Amino acid sequence: MTLGDRQAPAAANPTLGGFELSRPAEREAVTAFRHRAAAFAAENGASPELVNDVALAVSEAATNAVKYAYGPDEVGSVDLSTTVEEGWLTLRVTDRGAGFGTGSSDGLGLGLMIIARLCDHLKIIQEGSGTQVLMRFVLR
Amino acid sequence: MTSEGPKGERSSTERFKRRAAAAEINGRQVNEAIEPRGRPEETAVFVCECGHLGCSETVELAIAEYEAVRTDFDRFLIVPGHEIEEVDQVVERRDSYFVVIKREPEARQMARASDERSP
Numbered sequence: 001m002t003l004g005d006r007q008a009p010a011a012a013n014p015t016l017g018g019f020e021l022s023r024p025a026e027r028e029a030v031t032a033f034r035h036r037a038a039a040f041a042a043e044n045g046a047s048p049e050l051v052n053d054v055a056l057a058v059s060e061a062a063t064n065a066v067k068y069a070y071g072p073d074e075v076g077s078v079d080l081s082t083t084v085e086e087g088w089l090t091l092r093v094t095d096r097g098a099g100f101g102t103g104s105s106d107g108l109g110l111g112l113m114i115i116a117r118l119c120d121h122l123k124i125i126q127e128g129s130g131t132q133v134l135m136r137f138v139l140r
Numbered sequence: 141m142t143s144e145g146p147k148g149e150r151s152s153t154e155r156f157k158r159r160a161a162a163a164e165i166n167g168r169q170v171n172e173a174i175e176p177r178g179r180p181e182e183t184a185v186f187v188c189e190c191g192h193l194g195c196s197e198t199v200e201l202a203i204a205e206y207e208a209v210r211t212d213f214d215r216f217l218i219v220p221g222h223e224i225e226e227v228d229q230v231v232e233r234r235d236s237y238f239v240v241i242k243r244e245p246e247a248r249q250m251a252r253a254s255d256e257r258s259p
Contacts, residue, residue: 100173100174109170109174109185109186109187109198110196112170112173112174112187113167113170113187113196114196115166115170116163116166116167116169116170116187117163117166117193117194117195117196119166120159120162121162121165121166122165122166122169122170123169123254124169124170124172124173126173131173
């Protein structure tokens with residue numbers, strides 16, 4: 001059991017080769033997601049360096065969702081889902097907020113830049129309501 | 141190319157080139173995500189789209205200038221001096237930024253595959 005599970009037991013569903021996790025968009029989500037992402041990478045054979053990269057990238061994506069996705073009076077959620085397939089680890093951090101480029105974004109680019117440097121493939125999807133940050137890592 | 145699995149032998153040079161190309165493409169993803177919905181003459185801060193994994197530099201440009209860089213899937217915005225000889229060819233030199241294109245067909249294909257603006 002991870003720290004994230006102990007803090008908030010809701011909505012942790014296994015998926016084929018991965019899991020899905022949903023949390024309120026609060027700082028605790030960042031910690032929970034980081035721990036679960038690191039465990040997921042390690043369980044699937046990632047090197048210690050890659051485990052750190054995955055944990056940091058997910059932490060940055062979750063931080064962006066917590067800080068920028070919702071207004072101060074909004075109660076939103078942030079989700080983490082993962083899959084592993086053919087030597088790739090895929091992790092998605094999703095919110096249902098306003099999207100980037102619509103409000104204050106101090107620090108947003110830096111967090112995304114860190115993610116961009118860490119993962120092998122990055123896709124940022126902003127369609128409808130919310131943002132999905134899709135990060136893929138070659139298992140090594 | 142990004143859907144291609146990592147299986148198969150690659151030389152360290154090939155891996156380096158591919159990793160650098162991927163970093164540049166990821167940087168462009170960031171810029172397109174944070175690009176403000178402002179008027180073209182307004183300025184915004186864009187991240188350097190170079191392939192150096194430790195780079196965190198930014199460039200302030202008019203939105204129209206960035207859009208001029210992004211007229212083709214193969215063109216990337218970098219801070220001057222951040223070009224990687226094995227990966228990039230500089231095609232425009234401005235005071236605050238360079239525009240580079242990919243040298244290798246594989247990197248070009250990666251850039252095309254990732255570019256949702258391409259037809």
